[in-house]
Amino acid sequence: MANRIFGQIPNFPEGSSFASRAELSRAGVHRPTMAGISGAGEEGADSIVLSGGYEDDRDEGDEIIYTGHGGRDPNSGKQVADQQFTAGNKALALDKARGLPVRVIRGNMLDSKYAPKEEYRYDGLYYVDDFWSEIGRSGHRVWRYRLVKEKGKPVPVEDSLVASPSDRRAERVETTIQRLVRDTKQSRQIKSLYDYTCQFCGIRLSTSVGGYAEGAHIRPLGRPHDGPDSSDNLLCSCPNHHVLFDMGAISVNDDLTLIGMAGKLTLHAKHKVNSDHLRYHRVHYADTPTATTNTA
Numbered sequence: 001m002a003n004r005i006f007g008q009i010p011n012f013p014e015g016s017s018f019a020s021r022a023e024l025s026r027a028g029v030h031r032p033t034m035a036g037i038s039g040a041g042e043e044g045a046d047s048i049v050l051s052g053g054y055e056d057d058r059d060e061g062d063e064i065i066y067t068g069h070g071g072r073d074p075n076s077g078k079q080v081a082d083q084q085f086t087a088g089n090k091a092l093a094l095d096k097a098r099g100l101p102v103r104v105i106r107g108n109m110l111d112s113k114y115a116p117k118e119e120y121r122y123d124g125l126y127y128v129d130d131f132w133s134e135i136g137r138s139g140h141r142v143w144r145y146r147l148v149k150e151k152g153k154p155v156p157v158e159d160s161l162v163a164s165p166s167d168r169r170a171e172r173v174e175t176t177i178q179r180l181v182r183d184t185k186q187s188r189q190i191k192s193l194y195d196y197t198c199q200f201c202g203i204r205l206s207t208s209v210g211g212y213a214e215g216a217h218i219r220p221l222g223r224p225h226d227g228p229d230s231s232d233n234l235l236c237s238c239p240n241h242h243v244l245f246d247m248g249a250i251s252v253n254d255d256l257t258l259i260g261m262a263g264k265l266t267l268h269a270k271h272k273v274n275s276d277h278l279r280y281h282r283v284h285y286a287d288t289p290t291a292t293t294n295t296a
Contacts, residue, residue, distance in 0.1 A: 004039075005211070006100045007125065014124040015156075017116065018105075021049075027120055030105050037069055041089030042151065044100045048092075048147075049120070051107035054176035055079065055135045059112040061155040064126065065224060067136070068092065074255040079138040089143045094260050096128040097247065102147060114155045125150040130220060132248070132284035146224075187215030190234045190271065198238035199266045200250065200258065206237060214242045218252075218277040225280075235265070249287035252278050259286055 003244040008014075009028050016029070024030040030198055036054075037126050039045025050059060055077055068089035071081035083089060102103035107120045114123075126147040136142040149155070189295065196211025197204040205212045216237040220229030223244070227233050237245065244250045248262035254275045257264050259282070 004043055005047050005141065006044065007103075010102070012122060014122060016122045018120040021120070024049075024105060024120055028101060032209055035069065035088065037088030037091065039095075039141050040086050041087055041090035041094065041210075043091065044094040045088060045091035045099060045102055046100075047105065049076070049105045049107060050076075050110050050112070050115075052110045053113075054142075055138070056142055058104075059110065060113055061157070063223075064145075064147040066145045066147055068145065071142070077137075079136050079140040079142060082141040083133075083143050085133075085143060089237070092128055092129050092143075092145050096131055099127065101125040101127060104147065104149075113157050123149075123155050124256035132225075135161065142221075167239055180243040181262065182230050184215070186229050186231050186234055190215055190231055191236050193268050193271060194236040194266070197266075198241055199235050200237060200241040200245070200261070200263075202266060203238055213237060214239055216242045216245050218273070219280045220246075225284075232272050233277045245281075246285075248281075250288035251282045253282075254278060 002099040005028065012027055014027055016027075018024045018027065018029070021033045023029070023039075025033050030049055031077070036049045037052065038046050038259070040048045048066060050057065050066070051063070052058075054072060056079075060063040064187070068083050069087070070083040070089070071079050073080045102125065104123050104126045105120050106115050106123055108116050127148050129148045130146040131143065133141055133143050143233060164278050175228050191211075191213045194213070195204065196213040213236050215229055216235045217229070218233050218235060219225055221227050221229060235245070241250065244260070250258060252258060252265050252273075255264075256267060256273075
């Protein structure tokens with residue numbers, strides 16, 4: 001779509017209501033009249049509609065765990081096949097890589113206290129903070145996206161579902177973007193142990209104030225992954241390989257051989273890595289989720 005717009009659409013501010021998908025399309029807020037994702041794998045996704053179509057979706061207002069498209073029975077809403085990393089699914093992943101905003105629209109069919117009572121409502125801009133694959137409720141692999149709302153006004157809650165205005169304020173929750181480089185005590189210790197040398201490529205970046213490296217969490221912190229901030233869940237990485245690891249382009253087998261690049265992860269004698277966290281990363285993030293795990 002040559003005229004795809006990322007961000008706000010003029011004359012349609014956050015909170016605007018629309019009577020139908022056709023009206024959303026005419027306004028340019030969400031162009032497809034049927035698909036829940038407006039996007040292309042080579043361009044990114046500019047908008048999504050939450051309308052209760054997928055059983056694995058979770059709506060917490062300022063944070064959404066969104067299920068990608070494909071493999072769903074339109075009558076029952078159940079997943080009947082695995083989702084593929086193509087089209088809209090790939091487009092949402094590209095949003096994370098490029099930092100593109102996504103317009104989020106909620107429909108009245110959505111089973112959520114944040115859904116409008118009727119019609120469709122544009123609820124502002126969100127950013128794709130994370131994406132991964134997992135086995136959904138029906139036993140099929142689905143792609144999942146964590147979207148975090150841009151700072152601004154909170155998503156409205158239906159009056160019948162809250163006791164007072166103070167409850168509305170309580171609905172807004174602080175969230176943490178995965179790509180923020182956290183310099184925790186554990187992270188500092190791991191980087192010092194490796195003298196700021198990347199465990200993936202063996203390169204040490206030297207700056208005017210000393211070495212630079214990043215602490216890469218194997219199983220991400222924060223919901224829904226809930227990885228620990230512990231040394232066995234941390235790697236010392238250069239910025240390039242940190243990004244590739246977070247995006248699933250590279251991963252690590254149990255025997256420390258690398259997936260997606262040649263070589264083997266360097267491991268210091270005083271650093272133990274939890275194989276459960278490595279396995280979690282392979283299953284949920286690696287481009288080849290079924291990659292062979294070497295245990296020799």
